[in-house]
Each structure stands twice: as structure tokens, then as C-alpha cells.
Amino acid sequence: MSRVVIVGNGGHARACLDAWNPAAGTPVGCVGPDPADALGVPYLGDDSDLEHLVQDGTSHAFVALGSNRVRRELTSRCLDAGLVMTTVIAPSAQVGATARVGAGTIVLHKAVVGANVVLGAGSIVNTAASVDHDCVVGDFVHIAPGVHLAGTVHVGDGAMIGIGASVVPGVSIGAGAVVGAGAVVLKDVPAGSTVVGVPAQELRS
Numbered sequence: 001m002s003r004v005v006i007v008g009n010g011g012h013a014r015a016c017l018d019a020w021n022p023a024a025g026t027p028v029g030c031v032g033p034d035p036a037d038a039l040g041v042p043y044l045g046d047d048s049d050l051e052h053l054v055q056d057g058t059s060h061a062f063v064a065l066g067s068n069r070v071r072r073e074l075t076s077r078c079l080d081a082g083l084v085m086t087t088v089i090a091p092s093a094q095v096g097a098t099a100r101v102g103a104g105t106i107v108l109h110k111a112v113v114g115a116n117v118v119l120g121a122g123s124i125v126n127t128a129a130s131v132d133h134d135c136v137v138g139d140f141v142h143i144a145p146g147v148h149l150a151g152t153v154h155v156g157d158g159a160m161i162g163i164g165a166s167v168v169p170g171v172s173i174g175a176g177a178v179v180g181a182g183a184v185v186l187k188d189v190p191a192g193s194t195v196v197g198v199p200a201q202e203l204r205s
């Protein structure tokens with residue numbers, strides 16, 4: 001069984017450990033800024049200790065940080081240190097047999113990922129979200145709890161879909177875009193923009 005260091009020790013890391021699947025390896029401890037917040041696994045130091053962990057036999061990492069940008073940066077540091085990124089599918093989640101899930105991505109409790117979906121690397125499909133058939137989700141995306149993506153939705157790299165939002169079939173959410181909590185997205189969202197409301201309208205570019 002591979003030894004996995006958890007990178008991050010805040011609330012999202014706690015949620016990831018709560019949804020952990022033993023098939024993803026054994027979490028040997030966490031690294032993060034705050035030794036007091038050790039999540040029930042040993043505190044192993046901060047990010048600068050990653051190389052030492054590799055020398056001591058840790059082979060894999062899981063980056064458990066909610067910010068898409070920071071998750072991307074820390075994933076790079078892990079790869080530079082020689083760690084392999086672990087993918088986690090919570091035991092209560094359902095992932096279609098024809099779906100593909102990228103390295104370092106997590107599908108949390110009771111989320112559903114449908115047929116022929118492609119999830120990129122380092123992304124989050126959070127609690128009870130659903131990503132329906134033929135969706136394509138990029139790298140370092142966060143699909144927040146309770147989001148529903150209809151079939152054939154595309155989500156660009158680094159986008160954030162806020163809690164409870166819904167997206168109708170065939171819509172594209174651009175890279176780095178933010179969809180506000182509770183929005184209903186009926187048309188394409190430009191890269192880098194923020195949309196809110198029902199129907200979703202641009203807040204700012």
C-alpha cells in the first residue's frame with residue numbers, strides 16, 4: 001500500500017480525510033502551516049519538508065487545499081519533489097465505469113460522476129455534487145457541494161462552481177471563471193468572469 005502525505009491541514013483536508021478511500025493508500029501524516037491542526041494524523045512539518053519525506057519512503061501526495069490556485073502550486077512542488085499524485089474516490093461516491101478521473105482529483109461523499117465524464121487533474125467534486133454524462137472538467141477545478149452539471153457541460157481549468165449552482169446541458173464555463181453560489185447557468189460563461197443569480201449574469205470580468 002502506498003504511503004501518502006496529505007498536503008494541507010485545514011478544513012478541506014479534514015473533509016478529504018473523512019472521505020478517504022483506503023484504496024488510495026495510507027495517509028502517513030500531513031504537512032501545513034499549523035502544527036496545532038493535525039487532523040488526527042501526524043503533523044510532519046511544512047511544505048519545505050516534502051523532499052525529506054520522499055527520502056524517508058513516502059511515495060505519494062494528496063493536495064487537500066480548497067483554493068484552485070494554491071492547489072496547483074502545491075501540486076507542482078510535490079511533483080518536483082518526486083511524489084506521485086494520489087486520486088481519491090470516496091467509498092460513498094459513484095463514478096461511472098466509463099468516466100476518467102485525473103491524478104490528484106478527489107470525488108467526495110455521495111457525489112456522482114456519470115458515464116463518459118472526463119475529470120482533469122487536481123480537481124474537487126465536492127459533497128453530493130453531480131457531474132452528468134459526457135461532461136469534460138479541466139484541471140484544478142472546484143465543483144462545490146450540491147452543484148449539478150447537466151450532460152455535456154465543459155468546465156475550463158481553474159474554474160470554481162459555487163455551492164448549489166446548476167448548469168444546463170452543453171454550456172461551457174471558461175477557464176478561471178467563478179459561478180456564484182446558487183446560480184443557474186443557462187449560457188456560456190467567459191473565461192475569468194464571475195456570474196451570479198438566476199439566470200446567471202456577469203458580476204465582473
Ligand SMILES: CC(=O)SCCNC(=O)CCNC(=O)[C@H](O)C(C)(C)COP(=O)(O)OP(=O)(O)OC[C@H]1O[C@@H](n2cnc3c(N)ncnc32)[C@H](O)[C@@H]1OP(=O)(O)O
Pocket residue numbers: 126144145161162163178179180181182183194195196197203
Ligand atoms: C465545503 C465548502 O465550503 S466549499 C466552498 C464553496 N464556496 C462557495 O460556494 C462560494 C461561492 N462564492 C460566491 O457565491 C461569492 O459570493 C462570489 C464569488 C460569487 C462573489 O464574491 P465577492 O466577489 O466577494 O462578491 P461580493 O460578496 O462583494 O458581492 C458582490 C455583489 O454580488 C452579490 N452576490 C454575491 N454572491 C452572489 C450569489 N452567489 N448570488 C447572487 N448574488 C450574489 C452580492 O449580494 C453583491 O451585490 P451588491 O453589489 O448588490 O451588494
